[in-house]
Amino acid sequence: MLKSAISPAVQPNRWIRIRKKVWKSRYMYLFVLPGLLYFLIYKYLPLLGSIIAFKDYSVFRGFQNSPWVGLKHFERIFDNPEVVQVLVNTLVLSFLQIAFAFPAPILLALMLNEVRLEWVKRIIQSVVYLPHFLSWVVVVGVVTIFLRGEGLVNNLLGLWFGIESIPFLQMPGLFKPLLVLEVIWKETGWSTIIFLAALAGVNPELYEAAVADGAGRLRRIWHITLPAIRSTVVILLILRLGSVLDNGFEQVFLMLNPYVMDVGNVLDTYVYYKGIEQSDFSFATAVGLFKSVVGLILVIAANHLAKRFGEDGIY
Structure with a gap:
C-alpha cells in the first residue's frame, strides 16, 4: 500500500530529473548521436536479415514468403x-x-x-x-x-x-x-x-x-x-x-x-x-x-x- 501511494508522486519527479540531465548535457548527446546512428543502421538493423539463415531464401519470393528450413544450412557447415x-x-x-x-x-x-x-x-x-x-x-x-x-x-x-x-x-x-x-x-x-x-x-x-x-x-x-x-x-x-x-x-x-x-x-x-x-x-x-x-x-x-x-x- 505504501509503495502504491508513493510511486505516482515519485515517478513524475524522476522523469523530470532525467529530462533536466539530458537537456543539461544535450550537446554531449549530439556528439554521441552520429556514432549511435552508425551502429544502429550498419550493425543492428542488418541483423534482421539473419532470418534468411533459417530459410531457403529466394530473391523473387522475398523475406516473408521464402520457406522455412530450420537448421538445414547450419548442418551443411559441418x-x-x-x-x-x-x-x-x-x-x-x-x-x-x-x-x-x-x-x-x-x-x-x-x-x-x-x-x-x-x-x-x-x-x-x-x-x-x-x-x-x-x-x-x-x-x-x-x-x-x-x-x-x-x-x-x-x-x-x-x-x-x-x-x-x-x-x-x-x-x-x-x-x-x-x-x-x-x-x-x-x-x-x-x-x-x-x-x-x-x-x-x-x-x-x-x-x-x-x-x-x-x-x-x-x-x-x-x-x-x-x-x-x-x-x-x-x-x-x-x-x-x-x-x-x-x-x-x-x-x-x-x-x-x-x-x-x-x-x-x-x-x-x-x-x-x-x-x-x-x-x-x-x-x-x-x-x-x-x-x-x-x-x-x-x-x-x-x-x-x-x-x-x-x-x-x-x-
Whole structure:
C-alpha cells in the first residue's frame, strides 16, 4: 500500500530529473548521436536479415514468403568437407596472428618506453604509425611488386646470387606467413598507442626505487612495466578472441590466387564466393551467423577465465 501511494508522486519527479540531465548535457548527446546512428543502421538493423539463415531464401519470393528450413544450412557447415577445410584455414591463420601479430605492439611499446630522448621517440612513433593509414589494396600491391616473378626481390636474388625466379606468391607454404607479416608491418605501430597510454600512467617513482635497489633494465620491465599493462593486454586479448573467425576479408581476398586457394580460402572469402558469386544467400548468412555466435561464446568464456585469474575483464 505504501509503495502504491508513493510511486505516482515519485515517478513524475524522476522523469523530470532525467529530462533536466539530458537537456543539461544535450550537446554531449549530439556528439554521441552520429556514432549511435552508425551502429544502429550498419550493425543492428542488418541483423534482421539473419532470418534468411533459417530459410531457403529466394530473391523473387522475398523475406516473408521464402520457406522455412530450420537448421538445414547450419548442418551443411559441418557436413561439407570444403567448409571444414575453410574453417581449419581460418583457425590456423587466426591463431598465427594471435601468436605473432598480437604480441608485436606490446614489444614495440616496451622498446619505445625505454627511449629517453623524446624527439627520437616521437619520430619513431610517427614512422611506425604511417602504415596503418594505407589501405590493404596499397599494402598488397606493394607486396606483389616486391615478390612477383619479375619483382624486386627476385631481381636482386638473380643479380647477387644467380638464383632463378621464385614464385613467392604462388607458394602455399608462404601464404599464411606473408599474411601475418603484412598485419605486423601495417598495424603494429598503431596498436602501440593503447599500450603506451597505459605505460604513461606508471608512477616514475617506481622506476627510481627499482634503480636504487639495483634492479637492471630487464628486471624493471618484468616487475614494473609488464604488470602495469597486464590488464590492458588481457582486455585486448579477450576482444581479439571474439574475432578469431574473422581474418579480414580484404587482405585475404587480394592475396588469393588459384595456387593458394586450398590453404588461403577462409570463412570471410568463402561467404563472399557462396553468397555473392553463387547467390547461395541463406548458406552464406548461416556461416556468418555461426561466426558471430562462436565469437560471442569465446568472448564470454575468455572474460570469465580472466576474472577467475583476478583480472577485471570487459564487463
